[in-house]
Each structure stands twice: as structure tokens, then as C-alpha cells.
Amino acid sequence: MSNSSGKKLVVITGASSGIGLALVKALLEEGYAVLGIANDFEKARLDHPGFSSRSINLADLDALPERMSSLLDEITMPVKAVINNAGIGRMGFLEQLSVKDIRLVMDTNITSQIIVTKAFLPLLKKQGEGDILFMGSEAALKGARQGSIYCASKFAVRGFSQALRDECGKSGVRVTLINPGAVRTPFFEKLQFEPELAAENAIEPEDIASTVSMVLAARPGTVFDEITLSPRNQVWKKKDA
Numbered sequence: 001m002s003n004s005s006g007k008k009l010v011v012i013t014g015a016s017s018g019i020g021l022a023l024v025k026a027l028l029e030e031g032y033a034v035l036g037i038a039n040d041f042e043k044a045r046l047d048h049p050g051f052s053s054r055s056i057n058l059a060d061l062d063a064l065p066e067r068m069s070s071l072l073d074e075i076t077m078p079v080k081a082v083i084n085n086a087g088i089g090r091m092g093f094l095e096q097l098s099v100k101d102i103r104l105v106m107d108t109n110i111t112s113q114i115i116v117t118k119a120f121l122p123l124l125k126k127q128g129e130g131d132i133l134f135m136g137s138e139a140a141l142k143g144a145r146q147g148s149i150y151c152a153s154k155f156a157v158r159g160f161s162q163a164l165r166d167e168c169g170k171s172g173v174r175v176t177l178i179n180p181g182a183v184r185t186p187f188f189e190k191l192q193f194e195p196e197l198a199a200e201n202a203i204e205p206e207d208i209a210s211t212v213s214m215v216l217a218a219r220p221g222t223v224f225d226e227i228t229l230s231p232r233n234q235v236w237k238k239k240d241a
């Protein structure tokens with residue numbers, strides 16, 4: 001990730017699927033270099049000179065600081081943004097969730113994002129500019145049944161991003177939280193429900209990409225604190241058992 005092109009780099013977690021993959025494509029199209037992080041890029045092979053990827057299990061918290069440190073050593077170009085997008089859902093009444101699932105959701109959805117952000121923050125502050133984005137959720141704003149752990153993780157992301165924005169204001173680093181309602185992605189493949197099929201029943205990943213582009217393009221003195229997006233008519237359907 002060297003800077004012979006004069007491009008700026010955007011780092012995106014969860015870049016192999018859904019929202020993250022849409023962000024990768026849109027930001028490459030806009031001329032950014034993109035570094036994607038996910039477990040596995042087999043399902044999303046992108047042949048683009050501006051794209052590089054790293055397979056990192058973000059939920060392996062013990063190894064993550066060292067992985068981030070090595071990654072930062074490789075980066076010699078200015079970093080425009082770090083987009084903390086990777087996340088998982090484990091839904092159900094609390095008694096139905098295993099401790100393993102609870103830890104996996106919290107490790108992936110909040111603690112790994114804190115570690116990734118902590119790793120990149122000194123570089124962004126040194127640059128005197130840069131954006132840190134978090135993919136929150138409507139679940140960051142309102143608790144709902146069978147979503148206790150997912151909501152807890154996303155409320156935590158919201159609190160973290162608010163505090164970090166306050167900490168970073170003087171440094172030139174901007175912090176933005178994006179809270180989508182249902183987005184039509186593979187996120188629902190492991191869940192027992194999904195959005196209904198009509199176009200107005202779910203947001204498309206490309207809608208989130210347009211929103212991120214707007215955030216990155218904002219005048220440096222202005223920050224989008226939080227953006228909430230909803231499908232015009234959010235309707236869920238249960239999958240057949």
C-alpha cells in the first residue's frame with residue numbers, strides 16, 4: 001500500500017460482503033485506494049489495481065493488536081478513512097443465546113472496532129485529518145425483543161462513537177455513526193427472518209455507499225454526527241422453519 005499514485009486510502013472492515021463490499025466498489029469508483037478486511041475474500045474476489053485485502057479474524061481479540069500494528073507498518077499512503085463496518089447478528093431470547101454467541105457478538109461488533117480504531121487513531125491525528133465511521137444500526141437507537149445482545153453491541157458502538165467524536169474534534173479527525181434499518185445483504189442468511197421482497201421493504205447496500213460518499217466529501221470543518229436511514233416501508237418476513 002504505497003503512495004506512488006497520489007491516492008488516499010480507505011480501510012473498510014467487513015469488506016467481503018453486503019454493505020462493506022458495496023462500499024469497496026463505490027469508493028474504488030471514486031478513485032480511492034481501498035484496503036478491505038474480512039475473514040475470507042473467496043466469495044468476493046475483486047480484481048482492481050486499487051484494491052488490496054487482508055484476511056483477519058477481527059473477533060480474535062488477543063491477536064488483533066499485533067495484526068493491526070503489522071498492517072499499519074505496511075501503509076505508506078495517507079489514510080482518508082477507517083470504516084468499521086464488520087458485524088454479525090445472533091438473535092433470539094436471551095435464554096436461547098449461548099455465552100459463546102454473546103461473546104462473539106460483543107467481540108466482533110464493538111471490542112474489535114475499538115481495537116481497530118485505537119490502532120489507526122495516532123496516524124489520523126498525526127495527519128491532522130481523516131474520518132472514522134461506524135456502521136451502527138436502528139438497533140443502536142431502540143432495544144427490541146430477541147435483539148438484546150445485538151442491541152447492546154450497537155448501543156455500545158453509538159456511545160463509543162459519540163465520546164470519540166468529542167475527543168477528536170480538535171485534532172481534525174471526524175467521527176460518524178451510520179444507523180441503517182434493514183439492508184438487503186447476506187447478513188440475514190443465518191437468521192430466521194429477513195426483509196420482505198418489495199423494493200421499499202429494505203435499503204440497498206448501494207444506498208449506504210452513497211451516504212458514506214457524502215460523509216467523506218463534507219467540508220472538513222463539518223462532521224455528520226449520525227445518519228439514520230430506513231426503508232420507506234420496513235416489513236419483515238419469517239423464513240420457513
Ligand SMILES: NC(=O)c1ccc[n+]([C@@H]2O[C@H](COP(=O)([O-])OP(=O)(O)OC[C@H]3O[C@@H](n4cnc5c(N)ncnc54)[C@H](OP(=O)(O)O)[C@@H]3O)[C@@H](O)[C@H]2O)c1
Binds near residue numbers: 014016040180
Ligand atoms: N443488513 C442489515 O439489515 C443491517 C442493518 C443495520 C446495520 N447493519 C450492520 O452493517 C454491518 C455490515 O453488515 P452486512 O449487512 O453487510 O452483513 P454481511 O453481508 O453479513 O457482511 C458482514 C461482513 O463482516 C465481516 N465479518 C464478520 N465477522 C468478522 C470477523 N470476525 N472478522 C472479520 N470480518 C468479519 C464478514 O466477513 P466474512 O464473511 O469474511 O466473515 C463480512 O464481510 C454490520 O455491522 C451490521 O451489524 C446491517
